[in-house]
Each structure stands twice: as structure tokens, then as C-alpha cells.
Amino acid sequence: MTATKGKPGQQLYRNARIMDPASGLDMHGDLLVQNGRIVRTGKNLPPPKKGGAIVDCEGHVLAPGLVDSRVFIGEPGGEHRETIKTAGKAAAAGGVTTMVMMPDTSPVIDDVSLLEFVRKTAKSKSKIRILPAAAITRGLQGQEMTEFGLLRDAGAVAFTDGHKMVDDAQVMRRALTYARDFDALLMAPHRDPSLGRGVMNAGLNATRMGLAGIPREAEIIPLERDMRLVAMTKGRFHASTLSTSASVEVIARAKDKGLDVSAGVALANLTLNETDIGDYRTFFRVSPPLRDEQDRLAMVEGIKDGTLDIICSNHDPQEEDTKRLPFAEAADGAVGLETLLAGALRLYHSADVPLMRILECLTVAPAQRLGLKCGRMEKGARADLILFDPDHPWVLDDSELHSRSRNTPFQNARFSGRVLKTIVLGRTVFELKDQH
Amino acid sequence: MTSQHSPKRPLETDASAFQLPGFTLKHLLGMEGVSPRDITILLDRANAMVDVSRRAEKRRNTLFGRTLINLFFENSTRTQSSFEIAGMRLGMDVVNMAVQTSSVKKGETLLDTAQTLNAMRPDLLVVRHSAAGAAALLSQKLGCGVINAGDGAHEHPTQALLDALTIRRSKGTLEGLTVAICGDIAHSRVARSNIHLLNAMGARVRLIAPSTLLPSRVDELGATVFRRMEDGLPGCDVIMMLRLQTERMAGAFVPSAREYYRYFGLDSARVRLANRDAIIMHPGPMNRGVEIASDIADGVQSVIVEQVEMGVAVRMAVMEALMGAPLDGGDDA
Numbered sequence: 001m002t003a004t005k006g007k008p009g010q011q012l013y014r015n016a017r018i019m020d021p022a023s024g025l026d027m028h029g030d031l032l033v034q035n036g037r038i039v040r041t042g043k044n045l046p047p048p049k050k051g052g053a054i055v056d057c058e059g060h061v062l063a064p065g066l067v068d069s070r071v072f073i074g075e076p077g078g079e080h081r082e083t084i085k086t087a088g089k090a091a092a093a094g095g096v097t098t099m100v101m102m103p104d105t106s107p108v109i110d111d112v113s114l115l116e117f118v119r120k121t122a123k124s125k126s127k128i129r130i131l132p133a134a135a136i137t138r139g140l141q142g143q144e145m146t147e148f149g150l151l152r153d154a155g156a157v158a159f160t161d162g163h164k165m166v167d168d169a170q171v172m173r174r175a176l177t178y179a180r181d182f183d184a185l186l187m188a189p190h191r192d193p194s195l196g197r198g199v200m201n202a203g204l205n206a207t208r209m210g211l212a213g214i215p216r217e218a219e220i221i222p223l224e225r226d227m228r229l230v231a232m233t234k235g236r237f238h239a240s241t242l243s244t245s246a247s248v249e250v251i252a253r254a255k256d257k258g259l260d261v262s263a264g265v266a267l268a269n270l271t272l273n274e275t276d277i278g279d280y281r282t283f284f285r286v287s288p289p290l291r292d293e294q295d296r297l298a299m300v301e302g303i304k305d306g307t308l309d310i311i312c313s314n315h316d317p318q319e320e321d322t323k324r325l326p327f328a329e330a331a332d333g334a335v336g337l338e339t340l341l342a343g344a345l346r347l348y349h350s351a352d353v354p355l356m357r358i359l360e361c362l363t364v365a366p367a368q369r370l371g372l373k374c375g376r377m378e379k380g381a382r383a384d385l386i387l388f389d390p391d392h393p394w395v396l397d398d399s400e401l402h403s404r405s406r407n408t409p410f411q412n413a414r415f416s417g418r419v420l421k422t423i424v425l426g427r428t429v430f431e432l433k434d435q436h
Numbered sequence: 437m438t439s440q441h442s443p444k445r446p447l448e449t450d451a452s453a454f455q456l457p458g459f460t461l462k463h464l465l466g467m468e469g470v471s472p473r474d475i476t477i478l479l480d481r482a483n484a485m486v487d488v489s490r491r492a493e494k495r496r497n498t499l500f501g502r503t504l505i506n507l508f509f510e511n512s513t514r515t516q517s518s519f520e521i522a523g524m525r526l527g528m529d530v531v532n533m534a535v536q537t538s539s540v541k542k543g544e545t546l547l548d549t550a551q552t553l554n555a556m557r558p559d560l561l562v563v564r565h566s567a568a569g570a571a572a573l574l575s576q577k578l579g580c581g582v583i584n585a586g587d588g589a590h591e592h593p594t595q596a597l598l599d600a601l602t603i604r605r606s607k608g609t610l611e612g613l614t615v616a617i618c619g620d621i622a623h624s625r626v627a628r629s630n631i632h633l634l635n636a637m638g639a640r641v642r643l644i645a646p647s648t649l650l651p652s653r654v655d656e657l658g659a660t661v662f663r664r665m666e667d668g669l670p671g672c673d674v675i676m677m678l679r680l681q682t683e684r685m686a687g688a689f690v691p692s693a694r695e696y697y698r699y700f701g702l703d704s705a706r707v708r709l710a711n712r713d714a715i716i717m718h719p720g721p722m723n724r725g726v727e728i729a730s731d732i733a734d735g736v737q738s739v740i741v742e743q744v745e746m747g748v749a750v751r752m753a754v755m756e757a758l759m760g761a762p763l764d765g766g767d768d769a
Contacts, residue, residue, distance in 0.1 A: 150694070177647045
């Protein structure tokens with residue numbers, strides 16, 4: 001990886017296929033950046049002023065940098081899994097220029113001082129933008145609300161209990177109600193703690209393998225509950241990671257009713273299914289669990305038709321000690337920052353989802369939902385960009401991952417499409433080395 | 437709801453022999469439904485009682501020899517003392533029933549208590565209870581006048597009356613004033629009684645609170661709801677702060693005291709948003725630094741101490757009116 005220091009002045013990205021999902025722009029041309037901001041796009045733009053740089057994009061796609069709404073980082077408290085620095089490197093290699101960090105750290109990000117510490121650390125240690133989400137409840141205990149107002153003023157981009165949902169309906173109701181006054185977004189996964197106690201999707205495979213199943217209802221019931229609570233409180237809510245076809249229907253109904261809800265899906269649930277677990281392969285143990293092919297196709301359809309808004313990596317680094325265990329004893333979670341774009345492009349190559357829609361779900365859709373002014377290429381916007389070749393063939397070698405943990409379900413997987421360059425505020429923060 | 441008006445049910449005690457001209461109440465259970473005329477009678481009489489309390493000889497034996505029972509199921513030294521002093525200034529025999537040591541602790545029901553009390557032939561009963569509707573229940577079972585001194589989150593009518601008297605003495609009238617009630621509306625009987633009284637008297641009521649402290653459809657009681665002090669305070673003539681119970685700041689309704697103070701505490705910057713001559717009220721006891729800054733509580737716009745003084749006068753007036761004592765009687769005793 002080479003990171004060239006951004007020069008003051010201008011950079012001209014030439015000969016690119018410019019794709020901006022926010023405006024629908026898809027053209028062959030040039031893009032001019034000045035002082036870290038986008039100046040203009042167009043055909044045959046004049047060369048930059050003296051001292052400026054020209055980058056030949058060789059016809060590859062130039063798009064907004066990815067915005068990842070759900071990333072777990074070990075720092076503070078679990079630096080052996082991932083640090084802010086290594087997560088930043090992994091993100092840059094995956095084309096992610098802004099990511100939302102989950103509060104499941106030790107200590108938990110549930111007060112202003114820790115939030116400020118994390119923001120400061122992220123700024124000094126990571127070249128890409130890391131925005132912490134704060135916990136909904138103190139210590140992620142599901143009981144007492146955190147200081148939404150003070151935390152939001154201190155820069156919490158959203159509120160979530162990370163891996164956990166808020167089990168107590170009254171607490172969730174009050175959190176949605178209180179958050180509304182501060183225009184704060186609540187995000188949550190849906191897995192009922194008692195019903196969802198299993199280790200893989202409930203069904204024939206789990207039965208055959210002798211593993212405890214996680215029924216779809218463990219997701220659908222709390223999701224339905226939260227939709228009712230959103231209707232009751234008029235709160236703002238994002239269902240972080242859905243996995244069943246029925247969940248997509250629940251979201252569609254909620255949106256029809258005009259509720260302020262959005263929904264996300266982890267890349268794993270769009271590209272893999274439970275049969276990938278094969279011979280008890282724990283790197284495929286994720287939460288929400290991989291479901292069957294019908295569910296996967298329903299998630300793809302949801303992304304295509306707009307019922308689902310956001311694709312996230314659900315990046316969750318786990319060390320060997322928690323993964324090299326019998327399936328039922330292993331931890332949930334897979335790293336995903338570095339395979340987010342390449343994995344999502346599978347849906348493009350299979351002709352399931354148009355490339356522009358995939359980019360939308362990875363850039364402007366999460367940015368808008370989080371209230372961030374990025375993920376778009378308009379004049380004056382942050383020059384957070386990726387250059388990628390959608391057809392570049394490669395095989396993932398986990399030893400080349402930048403993440404400190406290597407629990408990827410895509411070891412030795414073949415991909416078409418790879419990030420060539422990642423740019424943050426006009427500075428190149430990742431550049432793919434020449435392939436041998 | 438139980439009627440607190442006299443024509444519907446005759447009373448058994450001698451007190452019913454008196455009837456104040458134009459005054460319709462035999463109990464004071466709440467401000468909901470009380471007419472502007474009854475409120476005005478009470479406030480006018482209370483205003484006269486202020487002078488009684490300010491002179492050296494504070495006795496006024498209009499209700500001499502009658503029995504007042506203070507029945508407080510919740511501790512409240514301030515309110516109980518206020519009723520006690522009011523009763524004594526009117527010449528009544530005042531008995532404080534200490535619930536902590538009474539048979540209530542031994543499992544007696546509220547209705548058993550009522551029957552027992554009835555047998556003692558009181559003339560007035562003042563009751564505070566943690567359950568909404570407790571005062572109304574007692575009024576149905578007792579032969580004497582009942583004054584609600586607070587029933588759960590329902591009503592606290594004498595507090596609303598003393599607030600109204602304080603405002604009237606400062607502003608001259610209630611009509612047309614804009615009054616902001618700020619804080620824990622959801623659990624507040626003071627807020628409910630004030631909403632009813634102020635609406636009856638033609639004031640405009642605003643409620644300012646985080647959504648978690650606003651009960652469902654509270655605007656339909658007659659108020660405009662705001663969720664930010666900055667939105668609700670401009671144009672206000674009166675700022676009425678409510679106490680936030682400590683246990684409610686621990687994350688259930690509000691995340692913390694410091695966040696509450698940051699967004700809903702009354703400090704000098706926020707006071708300046710209201711009208712320049714706005715008065716500041718608090719039913720007490722105050723949480724300084726939680727809902728109100730100390731310098732504001734003690735500042736020139738604060739009428740918080742005056743509220744306490746008005747409390748005795750209002751309670752004297754309510755007792756006399758319920759017992760039908762004429763205003764000009766008793767002072768020579």
C-alpha cells in the first residue's frame with residue numbers, strides 16, 4: 001500500500017467512468033478536486049493549475065467512497081482483535097472512506113468522554129473517517145438510556161446497542177421517544193435473546209448437523225415489535241441487519257405506512273447461505289445467521305426494489321481463540337471491510353442488481369440515513385472517492401488482509417472487481433499494488 | 437368521576453347548615469370542572485386571608501370547635517404543615533393522623549380507614565395518597581368535606597389555587613397570560629390541576645418537556661406542547677418549573693440529571709427568552725442545578741417563597757368556603 005500525501009491544490013482524475021448514485025450520473029469523463037473537495041465533473045476538463053496532479057483512471061469506475069454503517073472494532077479493550085489503525089487500513093483497502101463504529105468496546109461507548117476519546121484516536125490513527133455510534137443503554141445492559149442529547153452534541157452519529165437489541169419493550173419505547181426530541185437515529189439488529197439462542201439457521205441443515213437452530217421468528221417478532229413502537233413513538237429507526245424474506249415484508253409494510261424506518265443487510269446475508277457452512281466451518285457463523293437460498297434471494301430482491309436501503313459489512317473481527325472451536329462453541333462474526341465492494345459486485349455480475357443500485361446502497365443511502373454529507377459527488381462535497389475495476393479477477397488470500405483478524409468466510413474465494421485506489425479528502429489512502 | 441358539587445348529595449354533618457352564596461363545592465377533589473366563578477370566590481377570599489396571616493393576631497375563629505383531620509399517606513412536611521396552620525388559624529381542632537403508625541400499616545383498606553374516621557365525626561378531611569382517585573373514593577364514603585392534598589399523578593387543587601393567587605397578585609389577572617409549565621408533566625398532579633385552572637380562567641398554557649415526560653394526548657387537556665425550552669419560553673408571562681424526582685433521572689425517563697439540566701434546566705439565558713417581567717414559580721421542593729439554577733430560584737423574578745405564603749391563605753379560604761363560613765365572620769373571636 002502506498003499512501004501519497006495529498007498536495008495542496010488540485011487533482012484531476014481523468015479518463016474515468018464517473019458513477020454518482022446520488023445524481024444518477026454515469027459518464028465517461030474527468031473529475032476535478034481542489035483542497036479535498038470536489039470542484040466539478042465533465043468531459044475534457046483543462047489540466048490542473050501549476051503543481052496539481054493528473055491521475056489517469058484508465059477507464060475504470062470512479063465513484064464515491066463507501067460508507068459502512070456497521071463496523072465492530074476492538075479498540076478500546078479488544079486490541080488483539082482489531083485496532084482503530086488496522087480497521088482503518090482494512091477499510092481503505094476495501095474502498096470504505098467513512099465507517100460507523102459500533103459501541104461494543106470495553107469500556108462501552110456510552111458517555112461523552114469515551115466518545116471524545118474514540119473520535120480523537122480515530123482522527124490521529126486512521127486515514128479514513130471513523131464515526132462512533134453511542135450505546136442506546138448504559139453498558140449495553142438494556143435498562144437505562146444514555147445521554148442522547150450530550151452524546152449527539154459530542155458527535156455520536158447514531159445510537160445502537162451493537163450486537164444486542166433492546167430486549168425490554170418499555171425501554172425501547174422510551175428510547176425511541178426521547179431520541180426523537182434530538183432527531184437521533186436508533187439502529188438495532190433483531191435477534192430475540194431467548195428465541196434466538198441457537199447457533200445457525202433453524203431448519204433441515206441444523207437438524208441434520210445436530211445444531212441448535214435460530215428460527216426466523218427470532219428476527220421477525222422483535223422486528224414487528226419495533227415497527228409498532230416506531231409507529232407509536234414516531235421515532236427514527238434503522239433495522240441494521242435483516243436476514244429473512246418475512247423481514248423484508250415487514251419493512252415494506254412499515255414504509256407503506258409512512259414510518260421513519262430504513263433497513264440494512266450484511267453482505268454475508270446477500271451472498272452466502274447456510275449450505276456454505278459445509279463441514280462446521282465456523283467462519284460462516286455470523287449474526288444474523290446465514291439463512292437458506294430463498295431468504296438470500298429475498299434480501300437481494302429487497303435491495304433491488306428499494307425495500308432494503310443499505311448494505312453493510314457487519315465487520316466483526318474475531319481471534320483464532322474464539323473461532324477455532326466446535327461450531328456450537330465458536331463466536332459469531334466475520335471480517336468484511338475488505339470484501340464489501342468485491343462481494344457486493346457478485347450481485348452485479350449475476351445480473352441480479354444494477355451496478356448503480358449497488359453503489360447507492362453502499363454510499364449515498366447510508367450517508368443520507370446517518371445525516372452525513374458524503375457519499376455523493378456534487379460540487380463542494382468531500383473528495384472521498386474510490387477507483388475500481390468492476391471486472392478485475394482476483395482470489396482472496398487471507399494472509400494479505402489488512403485487518404488484525406482473519407476470520408473471513410471468503411478465504412480463497414474468487415471475485416470479479418477490486419478497489420484500485422481509495423481517496424479521502426483528495427488524498428490517496430490506498431493504492432493496489434501491481435498484481436503478479 | 438365523583439361530583440364535588442353540593443346539590444347532588446346532602447351532607448350529614450352540621451356543616452351543611454351553612455351555604456356560601458354562589459359557591460357550589462362541598463369537596464375540593466380537583467380543579468377539573470370547577471367553574472371560573474367558584475375559582476374566583478376562592479381566590480378573592482384567599483386574598484383576604486393573606487392579610488389575616490400577616491397581622492400579629494392570626495386567629496380567625498370562623499370554624500371554631502370544628503374538627504380537621506389531616507390524613508397523609510405520603511410524607512409531605514410542607515403541605516401538611518400548611519394545612520395544619522390554616523386549620524388552626526380558623527380555630528379548628530386539627531388532628532394529624534400519622535399513617536406510618538396507624539392501622540393502615542396493619543393492612544387496613546382505605547375504605548376501612550374511611551369508616552373509622554367517619555365514626556369520629558370530622559368536619560373536614562385533608563387527604564394525600566399515592567393512588568389517583570383516593571380522595572374521590574373517600575369523599576363518597578365520608579360525611580364530611582374532603583380536600584384533596586394530592587392523589588397520585590391526578591390532581592393537587594390547592595397547589596393550583598395558590599399558584600393562581602400568586603400569579604394574580606403579581607400580574608393582576610390570569611386572563612390572557614401565557615404560562616409555561618416545564619418538566620415532568622407525566623407524573624405531576626400539580627401540572628394537571630394547573631392546566632385545568634388556568635384554562636378555566638382564560639390563560640394560555642404551554643407545556644415544555646422531553647417527550648418521555650409528556651403523557652399521551654396531554655395537549656387535549658388544553659395546552660400547546662413544546663419539546664425545547666428555546667421554543668416554548670418566548671412570550672411567556674409565567675414560568676412554572678416542576679420537580680423531577682431523582683429516580684426518574686436514572687435513565688428510565690431522562691438519561692441523567694446533567695443532561696436534563698443541559699436541555700431543560702431553567703438558567704438565566706433561558707429566563708431571558710421569556711417576557712422581561714415574567715415570574716418564575718416552583719411548587720417545591722426544588723432540585724437546584726437539575727431543573728432550576730440557584731441564582732434563578734433566588735433571583736428577582738422568582739416568586740417561589742411567596743407561593744408558600746399563599747399556600748396557607750388558599751387553604752384557609754378553601755376550608756371556610758367548603759364549610760360555608762361567611763367572609764366577614766369570626767374576626768372578633
